[in-house]
Amino acid sequence: MTVADAAELYLRAVVEVEPQTGECLVCFVDRMVAEHGCDGSLLWSVRFRDLRSPTATALEKRFRGQAVRCDCMVLQKAYTPVREVLVRDVHTDELERPERMPPCAGVRRTNTRPCAHWRRSPMAGYPD
Template identity: 60%
Template sequence: MSVADEAELYLRVIADPRSEPSAHECVACYVARMVESHGCDTSLRWAQRFRELRSPTATGLERRLGSVGGFCDCEILLNGYALVRELMVRDVHTDDLEPPTELPDCAGVGRTSTRPCANWERRRPQ
């Protein structure tokens, strides 16, 4: 895909009201939702969009995400935050805990909060 095509696709995505965080949706649920439907472009574009729309003054957000290993949107979820155990499902074959196929509804945060909701916990360093 050319840069121009990508830019056009992005403009189409952000014109869609579903691409905005809902009133009490948290940054982790929002980023997970957007990465699932639109992918990660190796930047923090969804996290930044969340901040711009919900908490424009929270300029430390990107640094905080970087400090948990989240240097792009998908890394926030790979390195930074995982769903809490209670929301994971046990794989009947491998007996491993895995994320549910559908993201649970966001547990909700304050309107300008940039913290993940109660559905998420910090991943322990490997």
Template identity: 40%
Template sequence: MLERELAVLAFQLTTPRLRECVLCFVHRMLDEFGCDGRLRWACHWRGLRAPQATALERRLAQRGGYCDCEIFDNGWSPVGDAVTYDAAIDEWRWRGARPTCRGVRRGSSQPCCLWMQLHRPRWHP
């Protein structure tokens, strides 16, 4: 019985919210569970929300996102008015609580309007 309850809880914790974009989901999962050096959360999101987005990993890699955390280190960041720089810890932080994902249409692998691409050269493996 405990195993079943744990499986249900794990599913609830790691299921994308309704209309949640890939970047909001991955960022939320990184805060909760961290990065394991793979595109674990991006691929999990794709499998549940946009299985037809077969080029998602390639698109993320072109922006330097070879694992979940690199998506945000190299490819995308929150729009400027959503974050503030905290010099004490040398880190960008959300202004207040993390905003709710602005949502995307069903099956879309594009980020919502909370995210902007970083203007860096494209990565070529």
């Protein structure tokens, strides 16, 4: 596959992709980054916002203000899985993020908040 083909496939995926019913921003971004990867921008976050909550224009600004520049940083820096979904690593006995998150716990359709599986990361420290 050429680079141009790959880029075209990627773009097609972006255009066709939609959050599932009730799926929250963070679960959507998590699913998309797992399936399609991160292109170094807030591509999936913005896609979610455009489809579900086009008036939530502060979203990107808030992320950028926290130096969250791309979708994987949304998953690593802005939000973190709650304790209930973590799995115990058999080797280190530490609680770790599961390889795949459980299906989204659900939010109202136009909400850009995360579902019950995520909390704001202490590193991000945003006001509520």
